[in-house]
Amino acid sequence: MDDKTNQEGAEQLVIFEEKITTVNGQVAIKKYQRGKFLGKGGFAKCYEATNLETKRVLAAKIIVKNSLTKNRARQKLISEIKIHKSLQNTNIVQFEHVFEDHENVYILLELCSNQTLNELIKRRKRLTEIEVQCYVGQIINALKYLHAQKVIHRDLKLGNLFLNKSMELKLGDFGLATKLEFEGEKKRTICGTPNYIAPEVLDGRVGHSFEVDIWSLGVIMYAMLIGKPPFETPDVKTTYRKIKLNQYSFPEHVLISDPAKSLITRILNLDPTQRPTLDEIMAHPFMNTGGTIPKTLPLSTLACPPSASYNKQFQPSTNTSNLKMSTNVLPQRLTETTPNNPKNVQKQTNGSSDRFPLQKPSSSGNIMDDNFGSSGLNNAQNVGYGGTQRPQSQKPNDIRNSQSQKTLSQPFGGTGMQGAQSVNNLGVKQNQAKSEVYVKKWVDYSSRYGLGYLLSNGAIGVFFNDSTKIVLDTKTFKFDYMERKGQDRQDICETYNLNTYNLDIYPQDLRKKVTLLQHFRDYLEPEPQTAASEENETKSLVYVKKWMKTRHAIMFRLSNKIVQVNFTDKTEIILSSEHKMVTYVNKNGDRSHYPLATALDSQNTEMSKRLKYTKEILTHMLNSGQNAGETNSNSNNQRSNPSWQNP
Numbered sequence: 001m002d003d004k005t006n007q008e009g010a011e012q013l014v015i016f017e018e019k020i021t022t023v024n025g026q027v028a029i030k031k032y033q034r035g036k037f038l039g040k041g042g043f044a045k046c047y048e049a050t051n052l053e054t055k056r057v058l059a060a061k062i063i064v065k066n067s068l069t070k071n072r073a074r075q076k077l078i079s080e081i082k083i084h085k086s087l088q089n090t091n092i093v094q095f096e097h098v099f100e101d102h103e104n105v106y107i108l109l110e111l112c113s114n115q116t117l118n119e120l121i122k123r124r125k126r127l128t129e130i131e132v133q134c135y136v137g138q139i140i141n142a143l144k145y146l147h148a149q150k151v152i153h154r155d156l157k158l159g160n161l162f163l164n165k166s167m168e169l170k171l172g173d174f175g176l177a178t179k180l181e182f183e184g185e186k187k188r189t190i191c192g193t194p195n196y197i198a199p200e201v202l203d204g205r206v207g208h209s210f211e212v213d214i215w216s217l218g219v220i221m222y223a224m225l226i227g228k229p230p231f232e233t234p235d236v237k238t239t240y241r242k243i244k245l246n247q248y249s250f251p252e253h254v255l256i257s258d259p260a261k262s263l264i265t266r267i268l269n270l271d272p273t274q275r276p277t278l279d280e281i282m283a284h285p286f287m288n289t290g291g292t293i294p295k296t297l298p299l300s301t302l303a304c305p306p307s308a309s310y311n312k313q314f315q316p317s318t319n320t321s322n323l324k325m326s327t328n329v330l331p332q333r334l335t336e337t338t339p340n341n342p343k344n345v346q347k348q349t350n351g352s353s354d355r356f357p358l359q360k361p362s363s364s365g366n367i368m369d370d371n372f373g374s375s376g377l378n379n380a381q382n383v384g385y386g387g388t389q390r391p392q393s394q395k396p397n398d399i400r401n402s403q404s405q406k407t408l409s410q411p412f413g414g415t416g417m418q419g420a421q422s423v424n425n426l427g428v429k430q431n432q433a434k435s436e437v438y439v440k441k442w443v444d445y446s447s448r449y450g451l452g453y454l455l456s457n458g459a460i461g462v463f464f465n466d467s468t469k470i471v472l473d474t475k476t477f478k479f480d481y482m483e484r485k486g487q488d489r490q491d492i493c494e495t496y497n498l499n500t501y502n503l504d505i506y507p508q509d510l511r512k513k514v515t516l517l518q519h520f521r522d523y524l525e526p527e528p529q530t531a532a533s534e535e536n537e538t539k540s541l542v543y544v545k546k547w548m549k550t551r552h553a554i555m556f557r558l559s560n561k562i563v564q565v566n567f568t569d570k571t572e573i574i575l576s577s578e579h580k581m582v583t584y585v586n587k588n589g590d591r592s593h594y595p596l597a598t599a600l601d602s603q604n605t606e607m608s609k610r611l612k613y614t615k616e617i618l619t620h621m622l623n624s625g626q627n628a629g630e631t632n633s634n635s636n637n638q639r640s641n642p643s644w645q646n647p
C-alpha cells in the first residue's frame with residue numbers, strides 16, 4: 001500500500017493496487033484510492049475505496065497479514081471469504097472482490113454508507129414499530145435466502161446490519177458463518193456475540209442449527225424496540241446465565257404493542273424447535289398487520305422517528321375489501337417509500353411448516369361435490385380448518401368474513417301462512433339471528449392439545465382435550481377459564497386478566513393453557529378489536545361448550561345455545577334455539593335466515609338436506625344417551641366413530 005502522508009502525519013492520499021498477471025504473463029494494475037475510514041473490527045479496518053478506473057466507490061476491509069499468524073485466524077478468514085463470495089441477495093452486503101499484497105488482504109464490498117443499526121439505535125435510542133417491521137422484513141428476506149443456501153450466519157446483531165445509501169438493510173460480516181454439509185447437521189462450535197447468542201450454543205452438548213439465527217432476530221427485535229438487548233448485563237457470565245434461564249422482561253416505561261411482545265416471546269424460546277420459522281414470523285400479527293410495511297425507510301429516520309402522516313399511509317385500510325384474507329394468502333405487502341404506488345403489492349404464501357399447528361388449511365380436496373352425498377365426501381379430512389377458508393382461485397373479496405358476508409333477501413322458503421306471518425316479527429328474529437355469535441374459523445389440533453377457534457365477535461377460544469375451556473376477549477384481554485366441577489359436572493367459570501409475561505400469577509395447571517391460547521391466537525389471527533365497551537367488560541363470554549367431528553362436518557355447540565354445523569363443502573347450518581331461527585350459508589358464502597319451523601320443508605334442497613343431516617346427528621346423540629351437542633369432543637373418539645354415513 002502506497003501511503004503518502006503530509007508533515008502533520010495526516011493521511012493525504014493512499015493508493016492500493018491489485019496486480020493481475022494475465023495468461024500471457026503481462027501484469028495489469030488496478031488502482032484504488034483509499035477514502036474515509038468506516039470502522040474497525042477485530043481483524044479489519046474498513047475504508048471507502050474508489051476504483052480509479054471505474055470511479056465506483058466500495059468498502060474495503062483491510063486485514064493486516066501479520067494479524068493472521070495463527071492458523072485458526074487464517075482459516076476463519078478463508079471460510080468467511082468462501083461463504084460470503086457465494087452469496088447474492090438484495091439484503092446481503094454484496095461481496096465484490098478479494099486480493100492481497102505483501103502486507104494486507106483486501107476484501108472489497110458493496111458500500112453501506114449509512115452505517116449499521118447499532119449506530120442508529122445509539123442515535124435514536126429506540127425505533128418505532130413500523131421501522132422495526134420494515135427492518136425485520138428485510139432481515140427475514142436475507143435469512144430465508146441464507147438458510148436456503150444451508151448457511152447459518154451465527155453472528156446476527158445490530159452491528160452486522162448495515163444500511164446503504166438508499167436505506168436498504170444489508171446483512172454483513174460472515175466471519176462466524178458456517179455452511180451445513182448435510183441435512184440435519186448440528187454445529188457445536190461455541191461462537192457468537194454474548195448478548196445475541198442462543199441458549200443452545202452456550203450448551204455446546206446439544207449442537208445448534210438455523211434456529212440460532214431466529215433467536216438472534218428476537219434479540220434484535222427487542223433491542224430495536226426497547227433500546228438495549230434483553231439479556232444485557234455488565235458482565236458476560238451473568239448475561240449467559242440470564243440467557244440460559246430465559247430471564248428478561250419488558251420494561252414498563254417503554255410502550256410496545258401486544259403483537260410485538262408476543263412475537264418476541266415466541267422467538268425467545270429456550271427450545272429451538274419451538275421457535276417460529278421465518279414464514280411463521282412473517283405470518284405473525286406483528287408482521288402481518290393487515291396494512292402495508294414500507295420496503296425502505298426515509299433518510300430522515302436516521303435522525304428522528306417517521307412522522308405520523310408518514311405512518312398513516314401504511315395503516316390498515318378500513319375498507320372491507322382490504323380486510324385480511326385467509327391465512328394461506330398473506331396480505332403482507334411491502335411498499336416502496338413512495339406509497340402512491342398501490343400496484344406494488346406482493347402476496348406471499350405461507351410456507352409449509354410442520355410446527356404449530358400441524359394441521360394447515362387446505363385449499364382444495366375438501367370441497368364436496370355439488371351432488372351432496374356423493375364420493376366427494378371422502379375427501380373431507382381437512383375439515384379441521386374452516387370458516388373463512390375459500391378455494392384459492394377465488395378473489396379475496398369472496399373470502400367470507402363477517403364484514404363481507406352477504407345476506408339474501410328472499411330467505412323464507414315457505415309461502416302462504418308462514419309468509420303471511422308478522423313480517424316485523426320475522427325481521428326482528430332475522431336481525432337477532434344475524435347478530436348471534438358463531439364460530440368463524442377453527443383449527444383442530446386435538447392430536448395434541450385441543451380445538452382452537454375464532455368467534456365472530458373476535459374472541460379466541462380453546463377447547464382442550466381434557467374438556468376444560470378457555471376463551472379470550474381480544475378487546476379487554478380478559479379471559480374465562482371453564483372447568484367441570486361438582487357432581488353435576490357443570491362448567492365453573494373463573495375470569496382472569498391476560499398476562500403473557502408472568503405466567504406465575506396463574507394456577508399451575510393454567511399456565512400451559514394460557515401459553516397455548518396465545519399460540520392459537522397467533523395462528524387464528526383475530527382482526528384488531530376496537531376498545532372495549534362496558535357491556536363487554538361484564539358479560540360472560542360466549543364459548544364452545546362441545547364440539548365433534550364427522551367425516552362430513554364439524555359441529556359446535558356454543559354457550560349461547562347455538563348449534564353450528566360446518567360441512568366440508570363450506571356450507572353451514574347455524575341453529576339458534578333461542579330465536580328459533582336457522583341460518584344457512586351456501587357454498588358462495590351467502591347467508592340466509594329462516595324460521596326453524598319452515599326451514600325443514602324449504603324449497604332450498606341443499607339446505608334442507610344439510611338440516612336433516614344436522615337433525616340426524618342430534619338425534620343420534622340423544623339416542624346414544626347424550627344431550628344434543630354433548631358428545632365427547634375428543635377427536636380420536638370422533639374419528640373412530642364408524643356410524644356416520646353420508647346424509
Ligand SMILES: Nc1ncnc2c1ncn2[C@@H]1O[C@H](COP(=O)(O)OP(=O)(O)OP(=O)(O)O)[C@@H](O)[C@H]1O
Nearest residue numbers: 038039040041042043044046059109110111112173
Ligand atoms: N460494507 C461496508 N460498508 C460500510 N462500512 C462497513 C462495511 N463493512 C464493514 N464496515 C465497517 O467496518 C467495521 C469493521 O468491519 P467488520 O465488523 O466486518 O470487521 P471484522 O474485523 O470482521 O469485525 P468483527 O470483529 O465484528 O468480526 C464495521 O463495524 C463497519 O463500521
